Amino acid sequence: MADGPSESGAPGLRAKAAESPQLPGVDTPRDTGRQPAYNLALFRPASDLPLELAALEGRSEPALLRWAAERAEELGLGGDEVLRARGLIEPDTYLHALGARLQLDIDWLEDGAPDFPDEAEAALQTGVLRRLDERGNTILTIAPRGRGIHALADTLSREPDYRARMRLTSPERLRAFLLRMPGGEIAYRAAYGLRDTQPQFSAALAAPRRFRFVVLFLLAAALPFARFFPFVAITAGEVLLGATFIGWTALKLFACLAVREGMKPAPLPENTLPVYSILVPLYREANVVPALLHHLSALDYPKEKLDIKLIVERDDPETLSALRVAKLDPCFEIFIADEVGPRTKPKALSLALACTRGEYVVVYDAEDQPEPSQLRFAVASFAAAPRELACLQARLAIDNAGDGWLTRHFAAEYAGLFDVLLPSLAAHKLPLPLGGTSNHFRTDALRRTGAWDPHNVTEDADLGIRLARFGYRTGVISSTTWEEAPARLRPWLRQRTRWMKGWMQTWLVHMRTPVKLFRELGVVGFAAFQLLLGGAVVAALVHPLFMLVMAVKLAGGIGLAAAGIAHEIAMYAVLSSGYLGSAALAICGMKQRGMRVGIVTLLTIPLYWILLSAAAWRALYQFMVAPHRWEKTEHGLAKTSRHALQPARFKVSGADRQRRRPHRA
Numbered sequence: 001m002a003d004g005p006s007e008s009g010a011p012g013l014r015a016k017a018a019e020s021p022q023l024p025g026v027d028t029p030r031d032t033g034r035q036p037a038y039n040l041a042l043f044r045p046a047s048d049l050p051l052e053l054a055a056l057e058g059r060s061e062p063a064l065l066r067w068a069a070e071r072a073e074e075l076g077l078g079g080d081e082v083l084r085a086r087g088l089i090e091p092d093t094y095l096h097a098l099g100a101r102l103q104l105d106i107d108w109l110e111d112g113a114p115d116f117p118d119e120a121e122a123a124l125q126t127g128v129l130r131r132l133d134e135r136g137n138t139i140l141t142i143a144p145r146g147r148g149i150h151a152l153a154d155t156l157s158r159e160p161d162y163r164a165r166m167r168l169t170s171p172e173r174l175r176a177f178l179l180r181m182p183g184g185e186i187a188y189r190a191a192y193g194l195r196d197t198q199p200q201f202s203a204a205l206a207a208p209r210r211f212r213f214v215v216l217f218l219l220a221a222a223l224p225f226a227r228f229f230p231f232v233a234i235t236a237g238e239v240l241l242g243a244t245f246i247g248w249t250a251l252k253l254f255a256c257l258a259v260r261e262g263m264k265p266a267p268l269p270e271n272t273l274p275v276y277s278i279l280v281p282l283y284r285e286a287n288v289v290p291a292l293l294h295h296l297s298a299l300d301y302p303k304e305k306l307d308i309k310l311i312v313e314r315d316d317p318e319t320l321s322a323l324r325v326a327k328l329d330p331c332f333e334i335f336i337a338d339e340v341g342p343r344t345k346p347k348a349l350s351l352a353l354a355c356t357r358g359e360y361v362v363v364y365d366a367e368d369q370p371e372p373s374q375l376r377f378a379v380a381s382f383a384a385a386p387r388e389l390a391c392l393q394a395r396l397a398i399d400n401a402g403d404g405w406l407t408r409h410f411a412a413e414y415a416g417l418f419d420v421l422l423p424s425l426a427a428h429k430l431p432l433p434l435g436g437t438s439n440h441f442r443t444d445a446l447r448r449t450g451a452w453d454p455h456n457v458t459e460d461a462d463l464g465i466r467l468a469r470f471g472y473r474t475g476v477i478s479s480t481t482w483e484e485a486p487a488r489l490r491p492w493l494r495q496r497t498r499w500m501k502g503w504m505q506t507w508l509v510h511m512r513t514p515v516k517l518f519r520e521l522g523v524v525g526f527a528a529f530q531l532l533l534g535g536a537v538v539a540a541l542v543h544p545l546f547m548l549v550m551a552v553k554l555a556g557g558i559g560l561a562a563a564g565i566a567h568e569i570a571m572y573a574v575l576s577s578g579y580l581g582s583a584a585l586a587i588c589g590m591k592q593r594g595m596r597v598g599i600v601t602l603l604t605i606p607l608y609w610i611l612l613s614a615a616a617w618r619a620l621y622q623f624m625v626a627p628h629r630w631e632k633t634e635h636g637l638a639k640t641s642r643h644a645l646q647p648a649r650f651k652v653s654g655a656d657r658q659r660r661r662p663h664r665a
Contacts, residue, residue, distance in 0.1 A: 052149045053079035055101035056094070064088065075302055076271035078146030085304035087330035091170040099168045102153060107131070107141040107167035109177035117185050120178045124186070124354050127171060129178075141167045143174040175355055184340045190351035191341020194450040200512060201466055203505045203628070204455035242574045244542075248535045249581030251528070252416075255424040256588040264478055265380035270302060272383075276375050277307040277358030277443070281348045285366040286318040287636040292366055293326055300372040306331040307358050311348045313337055344630050346452035346459035353451055358443060365437040367635040369399060369482040377479045378440040390445035390472035391464070393426075394438035394479045395419055397593060400638035403487035408601050409608045410485035410492075415589030416582075423476040430528045431468035431521060433461035433506070438481040445472055455628050456509070458502020465510055465529060469520045484638045493615055494631040500537055500619035505627065507533045539578065540616035543609050546575050579605050 049057070050072070053065045065079070068088075072079040080098075083089035099106045114120050115132045123129040127143040144152045156162055179186055195202040278296065285292070296308060308331050312320050323334050335355070337348040349363060360379065364370060371377075378392050395418040401411035418435065425432055439460060449470045452459040464474055486492040510517050510529070518526045550572065583602050590597050622629060 050079050050150075051101070051153055052098070052146070053083075055097045056089075059093070059097055060089075071304070074270060075273070075304055077304055078149060080149065081146045082304050084145075085306075085330055091172045095168065095170045095173075098149065102156060102168065104156075104163060104166055104168040107169045109141070109169055109173045113182050114178065117181060120181060120185055121189060121354050124175060124178055125357075127174065129169075129174060131167075137165075139165050139167060141169050141174070143169045143171045145171055179338075179355070184338050186354055187338030187340035187351055190338075190354060191347050191454050193350070194453050195455070198450050201450060201453065201462075201509060202455060203453050203462070203509050244531075244535050244538050245574045245578045247527075247531050248539055249577045251531050252421065252581040252585040255421040256584050258424045258427070265377075265384040267376050268380050268383060273302060273305055273376070273379060274359035275305045275307055275357055276301060276379070277309065277356035277361040278364060279309050279311060279349055279352050279356070279361060280364050280366065281311045281345045281352075282319050282323075282366050283313055283316055283345075283632060284319060285635060286322040288366050289319065289322040289326065291636075292368075293328070293332075295369045296332075296364070297329065298372050299370065299375055301375045303329055303331045307356060308332045309335040309352045309356065311335045311337055311352050313343065313348070314339060342454050342628055342630075344454050344457070344459075344628075346456065347454035349452050349459075350454060353443075353446070356443060360440060361443050361446065362440045363437055364481070365483070365635075367484040367638075368437055370394065370438060371479050371481070374438070374477075374479040374481070375440075377477055381475065381477050382440075382442065385475065387442075388471065388473050389475055390442050390449075390467050391434065391474040392440040393418075393422060393432065393434055393474060393476050394440065394481050395476065396435050396438060397480050397482055398485045399482035400484050400487065400640050401595075402640035403485070403638060405601075405604070406489065406492050407485045407487050408598055409604075411595065412586040412590055412598070412601050414483075414485075415593045415595060416585035417589070418476070419589045419592040420585055425528065426474060426476045428524070429473055431525050431532075432464045432474045432476075433458075433503075433532055434464035434474065436460045437483065439463075440477075445470075453509075456502055456505050457498050457628065457630055458506060461503060461533065462506040462509065465506060465533075468525065469510070469517070471520075484635055486633060487637065487639070489611075491634055493611070493618065495633045496612065496615035497618045497622060498631045500540065500616045501623050501627070503533045503537050504619060504623050507537070537616055537619075540609070540612045541620065543575075543578075543613045547606075547610075550575065579609070582609075 049065055049069055053069055053072075056065055064083075068079040068082045071082045075082070080089070080094060083094075084091075095106060114123075114129065116130050119130060127145070127148065129141045129143075131139050131141050133139050142152060156166075192204070195204040199205055280292065280296070282289075282292075299306070310323055310332060312323065312334065314336055320334070320336075328334075335352050337351055341347050353361065360382065362375070362378070374394055378394075381392055382389065396414055397418070398407060398411035398414050401407050422432055436458070437460075445467070449463070449466055449472070451463070453462050456462045467474060486495055517529070521529060582605055586602065586605075587597055
């Protein structure tokens, strides 16, 4: 088989797998750790085996096939999917066996190119590829799995003549064939699909040059006006900025007064759980690979129903090597991103999305520590909600808050945002700018809305707004993912610059058609969008100006407006309300999170705001000169771990607790 752009974690054919002492039981050490149970299903006659396993009669040990049949019944899967997920079957071996059983010729897809390249992405999702034979007739190359094998067999039994127009292949060969298409068609669509099909939503067309022209034009118009009408100009500016501060503060206080718990649905039985895809983009993350694999392996979800893609870049040999030497379960797959288009996280995600097979998909970052029950929690929440609920945001929390002053502020900020503000917005069905990780999606809704924008450096915030514009809702679940915050100023500033720049991109993209945006989001949703993205950036930009004016007044300088003491009191009140609103949100969030409220953290909020302002001005400059530049945040530098001090939060074994230690650089 020709090499494809991805590598499976499956060990391939295991000829002696049936000799393993774990096979006679339904449970294995990777599942529950219990001793194998006596299982009458192991003595079922071969005639009772489902079609997909009956194809292996005479090629595999009978005990293995009977065990796979029992496990498949428990999970509601095909027996072949159980064997694949356990690494107990080699794809080409199974393809031979299934072809003989169904009496279908095999299409090995070893060379050539798709005859209908526009259908390549659809073929990845359906497993059906149209091709032309030597005579120019259209045939179907089909890559079935699980219950799809039964549907194919039923079709052939009703219409045996279809065998002349069908070929069989494996899902692995089909995907490798499509991903190595000449010209990188799949990769091109991942990089430029949103720009080409829905250009109104793409930051690739944000036109920074035009934005620079608008800014210069406004400044050129404002300066003469301020020169001849200083009182009117200054008053108008103060009113506008004051309204922004007060509106942003009011939104925070509203969230504090309307704190809502996240969704807590009843869990679903094993056989109704769908296949879940997990996308983890990695770039220069070799040092956190062991911890990442540990946390992903701890997820409480049937391994047979996991589709985990570890996405790496071709120019990152260290991370690729770290993954290759790890003993990956077959549900893990090393997916190498193509170099077409921008080298960004959303481009890598969009490329991997084309190959996912889960009904739901979640994004995790390299340093994430999701609670083991999070996938089950999300599935149950989706099942209990209407189809318009397209996304669930898990609550993000900072694991290394004890690393220093910056991380303590980061932790307080995240507590207010993910435990108070976003749940309140979700409860009132308002648009949410998503966090960069632990976003759980209905896969069909994600594809329908164009997925991530590869040219937006905060693709998460942009996607949250776009989902709302398409009529979808986003919820928040009461499940936590622990993250690492930058403890040093330089990486913190780079990260915040990227966030601020992305919010500028997102605001400009969606404000291209403000009237349409207003109609799609409604009055309250439109106002929330302005405050959450535009307001946050404007507040950060003008904060140092407010402080400068106040400093001049306190030093006895001449005020900028002659409105007397009432005007000065109003300015102090506006700025103070911003500090108090942030403090209230942080206090409320920390109490929700069970954190100790730090007095020093609260008293130094004005200093933290100055750093936010520095990031905002740096972002504004970058947006002018390098709008799509991606400043990566380095992980694996944490010195402390709040999480490691509370191992009971993860229901893991004592041995795992001993291994769980603060991760150091």
